[in-house]
Amino acid sequence: MKIIKNLFVIKINATKLTGCIYFNSKMLYNNYVLLPHGQVVRLWTLTPAPEVRILLGQPKKGSEIMDYKKLADLLYPNVDKTIEDYEKMYPERNLSEGSIVARFAPSPTGRMHMGNLFASFIPEVFSHQTNGVFILRIEDTDDKRAIENGTELILEDLKAYKYRIDEDPINGGNYGPYIQSQRKDIYSAFGKYLVSIGRAYPCFCSEDEINKIREIQTEKKDRIGYYGKYAKCRNLSYEEIEQKIKNNEPWVLRLKSNGDFNKKIIFKDLIKGTIEIPENDIDHVLIKSDGIPPYAFAHVVDDHLMRVTHVTRDDSYISSVPYHLEIWNAFGFKAPKYAHISPLNKKEGETVRKLSKRKDPEAAVSFYNERGIPEEAVKLYFATLLNSNFEEWYNQNPSLNINDFRFEFNKMSTSGSLFDIEKLISISKTYFSRLKASDLYDKTLEYLNTYDKDFYTLLKDNKEYTINVLNIEREVPRPRKDISCYSDVKKEISFMFDELFNIDDYKNLEIKKFYKSEILEDYFENVYNKEDDKQDWFNKIKEFSVKYNFCPDNKEYKLNPEKYLGNVSDICELIRVMVTGRTMSPDLYEILKLLSKESINKRINLFKEYLNI
RNA sequence: GGCCCAUUGGUGAAAUGGUUAACACAUCGCCCUCUCAAGGCGACAUUCAUGGGUUCAAAUCCCAUAUGGGUCACCA
Numbered sequence: 099m100k101i102i103k104n105l106f107v108i109k110i111n112a113t114k115l116t117g118c119i120y121f122n123s124k125m126l127y128n129n130y131v132l133l134p135h136g137q138v139v140r141l142w143t144l145t146p147a148p149e150v151r152i153l154l155g156q157p158k159k160g161s162e163i164m165d166y167k168k169l170a171d172l173l174y175p176n177v178d179k180t181i182e183d184y185e186k187m188y189p190e191r192n193l194s195e196g197s198i199v200a201r202f203a204p205s206p207t208g209r210m211h212m213g214n215l216f217a218s219f220i221p222e223v224f225s226h227q228t229n230g231v232f233i234l235r236i237e238d239t240d241d242k243r244a245i246e247n248g249t250e251l252i253l254e255d256l257k258a259y260k261y262r263i264d265e266d267p268i269n270g271g272n273y274g275p276y277i278q279s280q281r282k283d284i285y286s287a288f289g290k291y292l293v294s295i296g297r298a299y300p301c302f303c304s305e306d307e308i309n310k311i312r313e314i315q316t317e318k319k320d321r322i323g324y325y326g327k328y329a330k331c332r333n334l335s336y337e338e339i340e341q342k343i344k345n346n347e348p349w350v351l352r353l354k355s356n357g358d359f360n361k362k363i364i365f366k367d368l369i370k371g372t373i374e375i376p377e378n379d380i381d382h383v384l385i386k387s388d389g390i391p392p393y394a395f396a397h398v399v400d401d402h403l404m405r406v407t408h409v410t411r412d413d414s415y416i417s418s419v420p421y422h423l424e425i426w427n428a429f430g431f432k433a434p435k436y437a438h439i440s441p442l443n444k445k446e447g448e449t450v451r452k453l454s455k456r457k458d459p460e461a462a463v464s465f466y467n468e469r470g471i472p473e474e475a476v477k478l479y480f481a482t483l484l485n486s487n488f489e490e491w492y493n494q495n496p497s498l499n500i501n502d503f504r505f506e507f508n509k510m511s512t513s514g515s516l517f518d519i520e521k522l523i524s525i526s527k528t529y530f531s532r533l534k535a536s537d538l539y540d541k542t543l544e545y546l547n548t549y550d551k552d553f554y555t556l557l558k559d560n561k562e563y564t565i566n567v568l569n570i571e572r573e574v575p576r577p578r579k580d581i582s583c584y585s586d587v588k589k590e591i592s593f594m595f596d597e598l599f600n601i602d603d604y605k606n607l608e609i610k611k612f613y614k615s616e617i618l619e620d621y622f623e624n625v626y627n628k629e630d631d632k633q634d635w636f637n638k639i640k641e642f643s644v645k646y647n648f649c650p651d652n653k654e655y656k657l658n659p660e661k662y663l664g665n666v667s668d669i670c671e672l673i674r675v676m677v678t679g680r681t682m683s684p685d686l687y688e689i690l691k692l693l694s695k696e697s698i699n700k701r702i703n704l705f706k707e708y709l710n711i
Numbered sequence: 712g713g714c715c716c717a718u719u720g721g722u723g724a725a726a727u728g729g730u731u732a733a734c735a736c737a738u739c740g741c742c743c744u745c746u747c748a749a750g751g752c753g754a755c756a757u758u759c760a761u762g763g764g765u766u767c768a769a770a771u772c773c774c775a776u777a778u779g780g781g782u783c784a785c786c787a
Contacts, residue, residue: 204787205786237787239787240787308784316712319712319713321713322713323783359714373715374715375715376714380783382784383785385785387785390785391785393786393787411787412781414787415782415787416781417714417715417781417783418782441781443780451780482724486724486735487725489724490725490734490735493734509725512717513718513780518736520722521735521737523736524736524737531749574749576748578747580748580749665745666745667745671745671746673745675746680747681747682747684746684747684748686746687745
């Protein structure tokens with residue numbers, strides 16, 4: 099290509115045409131040249147040297163070359179904004195190198211579920227760990243499934259999980275609107291542009307005609323789709339189109355694909371690695387007859403204009419990547435990086451299937467809310483699914499949290515992970531065990547406020563006491579792990595409250611022969627002293643146990659059990675059972691220390707009463 | 712059917728051609744211990760879906776088969 103006084107000169111060497119093209123910079127758009135007569139040439143700056151090919155094949159014999167600009171104006175007479183206008187409205191973001199702009203783009207079809215939540219966790223984590231931007235965009239182009247308040251519900255759930263959303267439909271941002279149904283004008287302008295460069299055309303085929311094509315293809319065992327010789331509207335002349343438009347025939351905008359199914363494109367997916375797929379040669383629908391685009395076109399336009407750098411989405415889109423890349427190329431835009439995520443799966447009998455909002459109760463966000471499985475625990479679980487080395491790191495760094503870990507795309511699973519609620523619960527237990535008593539108290543109150551008003555009031559009225567109870571065997575090197583969710587708290591500590599403790603608490607006990615109230619009365623009247631430290635406390639119990647012929651030494655007892663009524667742990671069991679109504683509880687010394695003399699006496703009487711029934 | 716992807720213990724998985732196949736959950740055993748939990752120690756894949764091939768060396772690369780999943784819309 100030579101430049102003569104602001105005029106570009108290019109040698110054409112196409113199949114049937116040779117010659118020169120002269121054009122100025124105004125006629126240059128991206129790598130296309132729009133010529134005055136409506137032809138479009140694309141500059142291929144690839145190998146070997148700048149070369150020009152006439153796109154769209156050769157003109158039909160005897161007919162004019164289609165004037166695409168004219169066609170664009172015919173189809174979109176009222177669209178006056180150009181794609182350049184939009185480029186200016188939504189300029190490149192001013193972010194530092196390596197910052198990721200990512201988005202979560204759900205349809206407003208209802209509440210979030212674990213699958214969704216996991217899918218949105220990924221862009222949230224990657225964008226924020228690179229000081230990037232996380233966008234929520236609502237894809238409501240399929241109005242059949244959309245529900246009222248869909249957007250609000252999604253935002254509500256995301257907020258409940260403390261996702262930081264930088265731009266969304268309700269709070270806005272500089273790259274909106276963030277709801278696809280409000281972007282119709284933008285799509286039209288971009289559709290018009292594609293028509294004007296000859297990469298899109300109107301199709302007037304009815305549903306019946308499309309079905310017929312499919313039938314023929316099925317019969318001939320040909321590939322199904324609107325492509326090549328089956329794409330009959332591709333070759334409509336301007337006059338034919340004009341006539342149909344005049345007749346108000348409905349039409350859709352289709353991509354004029356120039357792909358070759360027998361060639362493969364190679365692209366790199368951040369998660370799955372290098373993938374080879376046949377090129378797209380199907381003239382997919384870019385814009386529906388209602389003026390709204392299906393997913394693919396909207397994806398390209400929106401993600402380009404929102405300056406998204408990384409597209410994370412379900413891996414079911416992988417097979418349409420060649421199609422998406424063809425659109426990116428048609429515009430001459432730089433395609434974003436793709437990261438295709440394997441969805442969360444569930445095992446049902448022998449088969450593995452996608453976790454389903456409808457079939458699996460544990461998929462619903464409400465399932466976790468009701469049980470009080472904290473949002474932090476769910477996110478920790480997601481993090482282990484995301485990068486399995488996270489868990490080891492987390493266990494080694496108890497004081498750090500998710501934000502301190504550097505996640506990587508290439509460590510993500512290429513096959514779908516099985517959603518394992520047991521594992522989640524185990525992670526949740528670890529999470530709870532690391533909580534400070536006062537934090538646990540606050541968070542528990544928050545939960546109880548909506549799910550258990552009575553218990554809420556009780557805990558609220560006894561703040562200091564409750565925190566002390568929660569602090570038993572907590573904030574120590576090896577904390578207890580018996581709380582997996584907020585609803586467990588009541589089970590674990592209710593016996594510490596006289597208001598909740600009654601004779602029924604003994605009902606499930608198996609009464610052993612050494613369960614005698616005299617022993618208890620003797621112990622609390624003559625031996626127990628609240629001021630003792632733990633060692634003294636236990637030494638005194640050992641001493642005391644001898645009096646009733648219980649062996650003070652476990653090992654000794656194991657050797658000669660017949661000599662004794664029981665051993666010192668049986669004495670402890672007796673005290674524990676009386677005080678708590680159960681054989682298993684946290685540290686007995688701590689429990690006794692917290693309970694008042696009155697409540698211990700009350701329980702001795704209750705226990706006595708129970709034994710006599 | 713075409714195309715694409717996957718397959719490592721009961722489960723989630725690591726290992727990127729190089730000694731005995733990490734780690735975690737679950738299970739079982741022992742220890743510690745006033746019970747339980749926690750914790751500590753140990754057991755649990757003679758082998759990475761199967762069969763071939765390449766290589767001094769294969770879970771890892773190649774080919775075939777099997778199984779599972781995805782996708783082929785004016786759905787996303």
